[in-house]
Amino acid sequence: MDIHNGAPALSVAGLRKTYGETRAVDGVDLVVGRGEVVALLGPNGAGKSTTIDMVVGLIRPDAGEIAVFGVTPREAVREGLLGVMPQEGALLDDVTVGETVALIASLHSAPVPVEEALRRAGVAGLAGRRAARLSGGQKQRVRFAMALVSGPGLLVLDEPTAALDVTARREFWQSMHAFAGTGRTVLFSTHHLEEAEAYADRVVLMHAGRVVADGPVSAVMAEVSGRTVTATVPGARAEDLGTLPGVTAAHVREGRAELHCADPDLTLRELLARYPDACDVEVGALGLEDAFLRLTGAVEVAG
Numbered sequence: 001m002d003i004h005n006g007a008p009a010l011s012v013a014g015l016r017k018t019y020g021e022t023r024a025v026d027g028v029d030l031v032v033g034r035g036e037v038v039a040l041l042g043p044n045g046a047g048k049s050t051t052i053d054m055v056v057g058l059i060r061p062d063a064g065e066i067a068v069f070g071v072t073p074r075e076a077v078r079e080g081l082l083g084v085m086p087q088e089g090a091l092l093d094d095v096t097v098g099e100t101v102a103l104i105a106s107l108h109s110a111p112v113p114v115e116e117a118l119r120r121a122g123v124a125g126l127a128g129r130r131a132a133r134l135s136g137g138q139k140q141r142v143r144f145a146m147a148l149v150s151g152p153g154l155l156v157l158d159e160p161t162a163a164l165d166v167t168a169r170r171e172f173w174q175s176m177h178a179f180a181g182t183g184r185t186v187l188f189s190t191h192h193l194e195e196a197e198a199y200a201d202r203v204v205l206m207h208a209g210r211v212v213a214d215g216p217v218s219a220v221m222a223e224v225s226g227r228t229v230t231a232t233v234p235g236a237r238a239e240d241l242g243t244l245p246g247v248t249a250a251h252v253r254e255g256r257a258e259l260h261c262a263d264p265d266l267t268l269r270e271l272l273a274r275y276p277d278a279c280d281v282e283v284g285a286l287g288l289e290d291a292f293l294r295l296t297g298a299v300e301v302a303g
């Protein structure tokens with residue numbers, strides 16, 4: 001089997017998918033080594049889901065190559081090498097958790113024991129419960145058990161915690177973390193920088209169909225550690241404020257200027273030199289949306 005030939009868990013080259021005028025995925029290259037836990041991060045519409053759907057063989061790329069342990073995604077799913085977590089649905093109300101996972105296990109030639117998959121997903125105590133009587137968080141962990149019962153080397157999860165509350169989210173990630181701890185590879189998408197920071201070794205940031213940053217979480221986090229300077233600046237226009245040194249985006253809202261800066265000291269000095277009437281100056285950390293804007297290079301100058 002190709003899993004033994006040393007091929008990376010995932011290898012993607014030149015991946016593209018266009019919908020009408022929209023370049024949903026616009027030339028993505030990505031290699032995920034065995035044992036890595038990688039977060040695919042990005043704002044709405046960045047192309048994360050489209051990338052993942054191609055990686056797991058649900059949609060066909062317009063161009064590009066995808067190999068999972070050296071074989072096509074469909075072969076990898078068939079061989080049980082690639083675990084995919086089903087989205088919403090996928091559970092039958094009248095069927096118990098144990099029966100559901102056993103059914104999936106029966107489709108594979110070398111599944112992990114059902115009890116082990118249930119335990120790893122944190123639902124061992126729910127084996128006899130019918131799906132209709134599960135909470136949203138429990139359902140999601142059952143879907144996780146369905147994804148890992150084939151004993152996959154690579155698990156791909158598209159926003160696995162999107163519909164979950166904080167507690168269910170934490171429980172889900174604990175299960176995922178334990179799975180990754182067994183040397184398996186995980187690729188998951190998320191909107192949440194803090195989920196990437198807490199659970200991934202590496203972050204791949206997408207924007208407008210492209211990869212705009214890729215590296216260890218600490219390196220990508222360092223890049224987003226910009227600041228905001230806000231001040232009341234009588235008569236200033238966003239276009240002009242945007243030309244201050246170190247400013248990556250400038251807005252004027254309700255008379256307050258809001259500047260995103262790489263170097264707030266430099267920006268402040270020049271702001272006060274050019275606008276001596278500026279007052280009520282505050283310096284703060286960038287929010288997540290601001291961080292995305294900065295990383296994705298979207299220098300916005302709006303008034």
Ligand SMILES: Nc1ncnc2c1ncn2[C@@H]1O[C@H](COP(=O)(O)OP(=O)(O)OP(=O)(O)O)[C@@H](O)[C@H]1O
Nearest residue numbers: 019022023024042043044045046047048049050051
């Ligand atoms: N089936 C489709 N038909 C038309 N356009 C699509 C289709 N699927 C995705 N798109 C478009 O492709 C772009 C990328 O969408 P995609 O869902 O991959 O992004 P995403 O990063 O997963 O976003 P989100 O975080 O909101 O799920 C978006 O502009 C989206 O509107």
